[in-house]
Amino acid sequence: MxxxxxxxxxxGGDDAPWSVVDGARLAVERGIPVVLVGxxxxxxxxxxxxxxxxxxxxxxxxxxxxxxxxxxxxxxxxAAEAVRDGRASAMVSAGNxxxxxxxxxxxxxxxxxxxxxxxxxxxxxxxxxxxxxxxxAGANTECNPEWLVxxxxxxxxxxxxxxxxxxxxxxxxxxxxxxxxxxxxxKETFELLEDEAWQSQSGAVFAGNVEGRDLLADLVDVIxxxxxxxxxxxxxxxxxxxxxxxxxxxxxxxSPDARRGAELLAPALAPLYDEFSPxxxxxxxxxxxxxxxIISHGASSPTAVANAxxxxxxxxxxxxxxxxxxxxxxx
Amino acid sequence: MxxxxxxxxxxGGDDAPWSVVDGARLAVERGIPVVLVGxxxxxxxxxxxxxxxxxxxxxxxxxxxxxxxxxxxxxxxxAAEAVRDGRASAMVSAGNxxxxxxxxxxxxxxxxxxxxxxxxxxxxxxxxxxxxxxxxAGANTECNPEWLVxxxxxxxxxxxxxxxxxxxxxxxxxxxxxxxxxxxxxKETFELLEDEAWQSQSGAVFAGNVEGRDLLADLVDVIxxxxxxxxxxxxxxxxxxxxxxxxxxxxxxxSPDARRGAELLAPALAPLYDEFSPxxxxxxxxxxxxxxxIISHGASSPTAVANAxxxxxxxxxxxxxxxxxxxxxxx
Numbered sequence: 001m002x003x004x005x006x007x008x009x010x011x012g013g014d015d016a017p018w019s020v021v022d023g024a025r026l027a028v029e030r031g032i033p034v035v036l037v038g039x040x041x042x043x044x045x046x047x048x049x050x051x052x053x054x055x056x057x058x059x060x061x062x063x064x065x066x067x068x069x070x071x072x073x074x075x076x077x078x079a080a081e082a083v084r085d086g087r088a089s090a091m092v093s094a095g096n097x098x099x100x101x102x103x104x105x106x107x108x109x110x111x112x113x114x115x116x117x118x119x120x121x122x123x124x125x126x127x128x129x130x131x132x133x134x135x136x137a138g139a140n141t142e143c144n145p146e147w148l149v150x151x152x153x154x155x156x157x158x159x160x161x162x163x164x165x166x167x168x169x170x171x172x173x174x175x176x177x178x179x180x181x182x183x184x185x186x187k188e189t190f191e192l193l194e195d196e197a198w199q200s201q202s203g204a205v206f207a208g209n210v211e212g213r214d215l216l217a218d219l220v221d222v223i224x225x226x227x228x229x230x231x232x233x234x235x236x237x238x239x240x241x242x243x244x245x246x247x248x249x250x251x252x253x254x255s256p257d258a259r260r261g262a263e264l265l266a267p268a269l270a271p272l273y274d275e276f277s278p279x280x281x282x283x284x285x286x287x288x289x290x291x292x293x294i295i296s297h298g299a300s301s302p303t304a305v306a307n308a309x310x311x312x313x314x315x316x317x318x319x320x321x322x323x324x325x326x327x328x329x330x331x
Numbered sequence: 332m333x334x335x336x337x338x339x340x341x342x343g344g345d346d347a348p349w350s351v352v353d354g355a356r357l358a359v360e361r362g363i364p365v366v367l368v369g370x371x372x373x374x375x376x377x378x379x380x381x382x383x384x385x386x387x388x389x390x391x392x393x394x395x396x397x398x399x400x401x402x403x404x405x406x407x408x409x410a411a412e413a414v415r416d417g418r419a420s421a422m423v424s425a426g427n428x429x430x431x432x433x434x435x436x437x438x439x440x441x442x443x444x445x446x447x448x449x450x451x452x453x454x455x456x457x458x459x460x461x462x463x464x465x466x467x468a469g470a471n472t473e474c475n476p477e478w479l480v481x482x483x484x485x486x487x488x489x490x491x492x493x494x495x496x497x498x499x500x501x502x503x504x505x506x507x508x509x510x511x512x513x514x515x516x517x518k519e520t521f522e523l524l525e526d527e528a529w530q531s532q533s534g535a536v537f538a539g540n541v542e543g544r545d546l547l548a549d550l551v552d553v554i555x556x557x558x559x560x561x562x563x564x565x566x567x568x569x570x571x572x573x574x575x576x577x578x579x580x581x582x583x584x585x586s587p588d589a590r591r592g593a594e595l596l597a598p599a600l601a602p603l604y605d606e607f608s609p610x611x612x613x614x615x616x617x618x619x620x621x622x623x624x625i626i627s628h629g630a631s632s633p634t635a636v637a638n639a640x641x642x643x644x645x646x647x648x649x650x651x652x653x654x655x656x657x658x659x660x661x662x
Contacts, residue, residue, distance in 0.1 A: 126578050138506055141514040175469055175562035183472040183559050212566030216574045228514050229563055231506035232556075235543030236564045240571040243547045244607070247457050248579075251599040261595030268582040268589040276575070 003033060005050065006312045007088035010038035011057040011075040012095020013305070014298045020094060021046045023305020030306070032313045035088055037079040052087070054078040060298055064098030068106060076100055080107035083291040089316035090292035092283070092308045094300040101139060104286050104293035111321070113329040116140050117288030118151045118227070119295065120158055121234060126275060128218050130163035134173075136227040137234050137284060143226035145189040148172075149198055153327055154287040155222035156204035161320040162311065167203055171210035171220035173229060181209055185226075193224075202327055212236075241276065283308040285315070287324070292316050334364060336381065337643045338419035341369035342388040342406040343426020344636070345629045351425060352377045354636020361637070363644045366419055368410040383418070385409040391629055395429025399437060407431055411438035414622040420647035421623035423614070423639045425631040432470060435617050435624035442652070444660040447471050448619030449482045449558070450626065451489055452565060455607060459549050461494035465504075467558040468565050468615060474557035476520040479503070480529055484658055485618040486553035487535035492651040493642065498534055502541035502551035504560060512540055516557075524555075533658055543567075572607065614639040616646070618655070623647050 008024050010017040017038060024034045028048075036043055037052045056074035058067040068077060076095055080103040082088035093100040097119075105117055118136035125132055135151050136143065143151075152170045159168040172190055174182040179190060186209075193206045207220045215223065215237055225233070252262035283296035283304070292315045296308040315321075339355050341348040348369055355365045359379075367374055368383045387405035389398040399408060407426060411434040413419035424431040428450075436448055449467035456463055466482050467474065474482075483501045490499040503521055505513040510521060517540075523529075524537045538551045546554065546568055556564070583593035614627035614635070623646045627639040646652075 126574055141506060141517075173563060175472060175559050175566075186472075186559070211570075212563040212568075213570030213573070215567055215570055217570070225563075228506050228517070229560055232504060232543040232560055233563050233567045235506075236546055236567045237543075237571045239542075239544030239546055239548070240568045241575060242544070243457055244572060244575050247603050247606075248600075251596065251603055254599045257595045258599040261592040261599075264588045264592030264595065265582065268585045268592075269579075272578050272582055275578075 004089035005033035005035040006309050007035050007037050007052065007079040007082040007091045008309060009075045009079045009091065009093035009095055010036040010043055012093040013300055016094065017042055019300065019302055020305055022302035024049065024309065026302055026306035027309035030310060032309055034309060035082065037082065038075045052078055052082055058096050058099045060096050062096055062099065064096060064102045067099050068102040076103040077107060080104050084108050090294065090312035092294045092296060092312050094296040094298055094305060097295050100293065100295045101286055104289045104291065108289045108291035108293065111288055111290050111325050111328055114288040115147045115150060117286050118154065119284050120155055120287050121284045123215055124276060125216055125218050130165060132215065132221060132223055133159050134223045134230055134234060135287065136225065136230050138227045138231040140227040142228065145185060145192050148189045148224050149192050150328065152193060152204065152222065152224045153198055153202045154324055155224060156202045157323050157327060158285065158287055158320065159221050160203065161315060161318050161323060165221050167205055168221040169207040170204050170222040170224060171207050171214065173223055173225035173233065174209040174211065177209050177211060179208065283311065290321065292321060335420035336364035336366040337640050338366050338368050338383065338410040338413040338422045339640060340406045340410045340422065340424035340426055341367040341374055343424040344631055347425065348373055350631065350633055351636055353633035355380065355640065357633055357637035358640035361641060363640055365640060366413065368413065369406045383409055383413055389427050389430045391427050393427060393430065395427060395433045398430050399433040407434040408438060411435050415439050421625065421643035423625045423627060423643050425627040425629055425636060428626050431624065431626045432617055435620045435622065439620045439622035439624065442619055442621050442656050442659055445619040446478045446481060448617050449485065450615050451486055451618050452615045454546055456547055456549050457606060461496060463546065463552060463554055464490050465554045465561055465565060466618065467556065467561050469558045469562040471558040473559065476516060476523050479520045479555050480523050481659065483524060483535065483553065483555045484529055484533045485655060486555060487533045488654050488658060489616065489618055489651065490552050491534065492646060492649050492654060496552050498536055499552040500538040501535050501553045501555060502538050502545065504554055504556035504564065505540040505542065508540050508542060510539065614642065622652060
């Protein structure tokens, strides 16, 4: 049990600092200790919060690696340092994803044995209590088969620790279900994933290839892919959902009859909205760094920020990084 | 102007031969000449149709390359031969995609100068009269940058010939809009695509990187990617749309109020259904082979089959393969 606070990058996110401070306040109301990291003069109204001072802000569109190297007193870098130095249990940022990744990696370091950290993103599975975890969602555009096996291990540990899935099923994203499908690299990864050793070590089971259409399906619990494909698949899913919902909303408002119909349907559609809302699944996590680092969407609402803080706190409490260390350093 | 018939593989598709024959009949009613290719004894009831006899049928799940090599009297191989031999203007199959591809490639051959044929798939763009063309949707899991430039050329010609888009904008699918984003291979392709020569030669313009979320957006007209990524993106889009629609339909039927609301909304939703229906955009095309080969979905309805036949006929009439020959053999 840790009573350390979660370090929250108060300067990251489209409506920072206020969306973030409001989210932090919600988290505190849930009993989670929080320390804000940012420019004290812009956080004066955030009364009641402990603040770690950081004079610089890394912009949303800034070059990630360069910013992190140069802006040593940025909120993101200071938040990662707070975790490294044992002042915070975990960090949360809704800022520049690449910079949050770089800051976490450079300040917290990698877990011993981990070749590359990966971004793991939860994807809702309609009708199921837990999402599918997709990784890598964009940290590494090209991946060796060996890295992908580590992603499978890390994804399985994360899935178990966060959602209580006893024996996570891991699928490999490919262009066909059959074992022989995929690029040469995917085929090689398939063979490595068939090996029993990593499966028993991680308490996971390899379920073979999955396809793009299975992203939201209850076929597996963890979906492994390189960061390029993962990014494309994830953004495709978001784009299609947005386009469809936009078209629906326009239809709902297209005539008096349609508006009356939409009103009658509202109670039936509300749970659907909650289920498909990105707010409810919480942020992405950078797996493989030696600390808990949660990366929230730039457009995160206060609720989304609060959920991300809660997830960060819970994972720190459960010692997820310790589990990852045990499994990966022995691999 | 050709008055040659379109060769239709009567044995390919989930409900073959009848879904296909019904589709062929619809096409004939539209004034398009059709010749069926398949087992005469199973097509006896297809009165009024000319039939090219083929004794073998390649199953939906069969190994593509092997089947095409061994089953020389299959409907797919015979249909491709009919195009090669000048007995048909184009071919349409709703059977095994890989086999249709292999049969077309082996019997029609490649257009001179084409390194690899690619599957081009239309993706609806809500509110726009023409779709985005995505290629390669799965013919080549790994692609050299040079091949991708040819895909851009072929996609542009196809887009202009089929939908009358004067100067197609070509986007490169990547994990970020910025020029520096992507795998090493994508970055290299970006540089080649920036070259003016292919653009002026093809009457196209390179519009830079696009992301997964832009698949259905009115940003470009042609989206170029390798067959692995293209397949994943396309199936992701299909999967998300299906999951969302399934969830909506369940909500529409969840209470008497919801049912009444859905009834009131029906007239507003009907055009949406038509717009998002795969039937309306027609089949995929194998670009780069020396003939028109349209590959329709296995679950194609008679209307979808008729539309595919119409597209095949139109492209043959317009001399699309001739345009491709001119542009690619001079490249």
